[in-house]
Amino acid sequence: MKLNRTSFALVATLLAGTALPTFANATVTVLGWPGGSEETALRATVETYNKQASDADKVELLFFNREGFYDKLQADMAAGSSAFDVNLVATYSIGRYAPYMEPVDLGADAAKVFGESVLKTMQFDGRQYGVPTDLSLHFMYYRKDLIDALMKDDAAKKTYGEIAQKYLGKPLQPKDPDSWTWDDWAATALYFTKQVNSGSPVRYGTVLQMKNLLFNMMVFQSLPRSYGGDWMDKDGNVTVDSDAYRTGLELYKKLYDAGSSPKDSLSYEYAETNAAFASGQAATALQWNAAAADLTSTEKSPAVAEVTGIVAPPAGPDGRADHIHGLGLGLNKNAKNKEGAVRFLKWLATEDAALLYARSGGSPALSPDVVAKVAKERPDLVKLGEFASKYGYVMSGATSASALPVYELQAKEFTGYWSGQQSLEDALAHTKAGMQDLLKK
Amino acid sequence: MALVTRAEGRMYLTPLVGFLLLFLGFPAIVNLIYSVSTVTFETLRSPVLSGFGNYVAVLNDREFWGSAWFSLRFGLLTALAECLIGLFLAIFLAPLLSKRPVLMAPLMLPLMVAPAMVGLMYRLVLHEFAGPVPYYLFEWFGDSPAFLDINNAFRTLVVVETLQWTPFAFLLFYMAYSAIPLDVREASSLDGASPLEIVRWIDLPLMKPTLVIAFFIRFIDGFRVFDNVYALTGSGAGGSTTSLSIYIYQAFFKEGAIGKAVAASVVLFLASFIVLHGLNRLAGRRKG
Missing domain, CATH: 3.40.190.10 (Periplasmic binding protein-like II)
Known part of the structure; x- marks a missing residue:
């Protein structure tokens, strides 16, 4: 009996030891687009964010493989997964994932950073579902x-x-x-x-x-x-x-x-x-x-x-x-740490964060005034913005589920x-x- | 006196039965329900029963039959090639391996690599501008075939699968070959049998059960192929390299046709069950 009690106490101590740090470090888990420049840029940007964020707001990154990414994401979200608070969303999949996500208010400054047309690549039924991190064309x-x-x-x-x-x-x-x-x-x-x-x-x-x-x-x-x-x-x-x-x-x-x-x-x-x-x-x-x-x-x-x-x-x-094909990050409806996730998304939509993301290798489509600040390091982003505004299009029906x-x-x-x-x-x-x-x- | 009473036996078996019911029985029942329902990712928890429409859709789908034909051809060809090469190597290398058993390790290495990794590796190896095979073919002959175009993709996939899994057949055959008593061979040799006759009339009949089992294991593995094909060619131009597993995966995830995908998996399950049951009965008859 004594042995059982001792064992029970040991197991309880072990469990407490593993659980407590989890409670103490409620972080924001972000599921990003794996591989390539997007992952590199997000890692660098998050590193900077974590230096200024409180413990509860610190961001942890999660990456699947690109192969079958959207399918796995759909299966996870349909199952009500709370393994991530913020998830990747793309222009052509917003309709598919919107039922499992929550719209997010990025604030008035977001339009100055990205421009209305780029913000629209992350909208569904008139509501903003994500921060446009990368524009692909x-x-x-x-x-x-x-x-x-x-x-x-x-x-x-x-x-x-x-x-x-x-x-x-x-x-x-x-x-x-x-x-x-x-x-x-x-x-x-x-x-x-x-x-x-x-x-x-x-x-x-x-x-x-x-x-x-x-x-x-x-x-x-x-x-x-x-x-x-x-x-x-x-x-x-x-x-x-x-x-x-x-x-x-x-x-x-x-x-x-x-x-x-x-x-x-x-x-x-x-x-x-x-x-x-x-x-x-x-x-x-x-x-x-x-x-x-x-x-x-x-x-x-x-x-x-x-x-x-x-x-x-x-x-x-x-x-x-x-x-045009926009990638962005939005809020999982079943997020465990919604407040922290929203704070991260709002920060990501600021000019400083967008410029940091661009300098780290990402491809955000930025408004002319903002892109001018990185034109020397990233001349391709100037072309990106120019081509998107002059020639960019989305096929009719291409944002449906x-x-x-x-x-x-x-x-x-x-x-x-x-x-x-x-x-x-x-x-x-x-x-x-x-x-x-x-x-x- | 029995070592274990009937009641104790039941008690010991309960966790296993519970495990099987939970992890195999429950998904099987859910699958059967989904296969006769209208269901989407949004309504996974509330499917609406709709009859056998999903089965009709699957059986009328030319892609289903196309993928079944791909899997059948792929399974048969790879199983045959792996067994023939494995058998040849087992007999040919047996004298060497009996003296240098350490050589088994490198021969088994391909089995250690995940099939998806093998697919990715060959995607690189066969790439015209990055792969060593086309590089040397261009160097030596001034040209290189398109390994993954519509005419060659199937052959390339068969070769890749065979290269990876021949060691499995080889291992089984080598063990079976080594288990044949030497005195049987010596006796036949004294009776004047040539080495080829010994293989034909002594070794092969004694190895027959292993040959049959290895062939069916490799056929089943080839028939349900997914990872290396998906990594190497995807479903292929116009769906030309769609195996049954890829068909089910695509119907489920890409089309969101969950009912159809599950109905296809039930059809596959029934077909597999009939074949395995037939084999089991055949084996039982042979024993009797």
Whole structure:
């Protein structure tokens, strides 16, 4: 009996020893976007915040893997998880997660830091669900040295014109990348393709991200958009079978079939595209803005860092278009430490925090006055803000709860067409039928 | 006198039965309910019974049958390749391994790596600009095949799976081969049997139970493949590398079609149960 009492006392002491520090250190747990510049910037920003925060407000970071992130997050939130107080939210998933989150008032100054249009990327049903930490859009990366040499060489220009005529049926001439149409880009990609032009100094004219993956559809979307494409018309009818989508899908397939993009492009996503362009064997790449830091770093991409140019995606008949995708942090409805979480989110929306986040490698879209303060260290953020305000768009229906399944559906059907498993007509018909089903929910 | 009375036996078994009921029985019942319900992530705790519509949707879905065909082909091919190579290695390396058993350790190493890691590793190894395999192919032959394009992805996945799991089959076969008494082989040798005849008429018949078990274990593992395929090609261009497990995962998480995903898993469970029950009966008949 004595032994039992002693054991009981020991166990109780052990439990108390482990539980008490937990009570004493009620922290704010933040679930962030894992890997890449977002994680690095958030870690650095939180480190600064923790130096000034009280014990109860100190932030602890939690990261899953990127693979299946949104699915795991959905399962956790639907199960009422309180494992994190603040969670990641993205423009295209707000509708999906809003039922498990609480709106948050960021204060009047947030609009001065980010601008109303950027704050809207974190709104659903008119309510603010998060602080916009990163804005993602796409840059057209190109090799300045290759384009400059092409523009100066008359024989090369003649070959370029012949290739454009043969493959695109148009007598095009080389142009400055900032005034490219999609046809100009395609002709340039074909010219720099070894399989098309044996004199090409590089193996491929471009790198297409064609893996069956929803994020790749975001990259592709700007092509049909610049031809006037949209998911739905004003009456809510699905319009994915438009000429704009046909043109975009056919152009990708034409380039892939001609060997302008690596053979394994059907398994390429962000990392593979970066590796291909950084190898110095590709002339152009339509890629996420987050890659700018790596592709222009002499340490990470020594072969191309000093010759990489950046412009907005090429133009179509409706001008240029750049797909905006905002990441942010918002409040979990089941948060254990809501007060601490709200204090952290409000601090994150201040100018000081946004600038710190930018200097630490993040990609916040900041208002012109604020971005001017980091323009020297982060010139890409100036481009980010400029492209977002001039060319940024969100497809009709793309903030609904079904937005991500729509991208998934497009990824499956479009890659089926690009890989030659189904015709363009079938791909568009399947996509339209699936989107009608998803968007009416 | 029995060492343990019937009452004591029941008492000892109670925790195990309780555990199984809680951790296997409860999810199974929830699955069955979800499979005949309309349910979303928002209504996980309040599904609405809606009949067998989910089963009809699954059985009419061409993607379900496409993924079932992928899993069947993948399971059969990888199991066959792993068993054949494993058997060859077990017999070929047996004399060496009996003298240098330490060599078993490096041969077993692939089993220690998580399948998802293997997928990620090959994603790097086969990448045209970062991987050593395409690099040397370009150096030596001026070109490299697209290992993960629509024509080669299936073959690449089969090779990757086979490379990782052949050591498992090899280990079983080597143990079975080593367990055959030497005097049996010596006797047949004295009777004038050639080494090939000894393998054909002595070793293989004695190893048959192990061969069958290893084949089915590897088939089941290949049939339910998920991690390395998902890490390497995802569901593939146009869904071309969608295994049944990936189909269920996608229906559940990507489409949010929980009822359909669960119905597919029930169909898979029933099919597996029928096959395993058939095998069990077959084994029972052989014993009898």
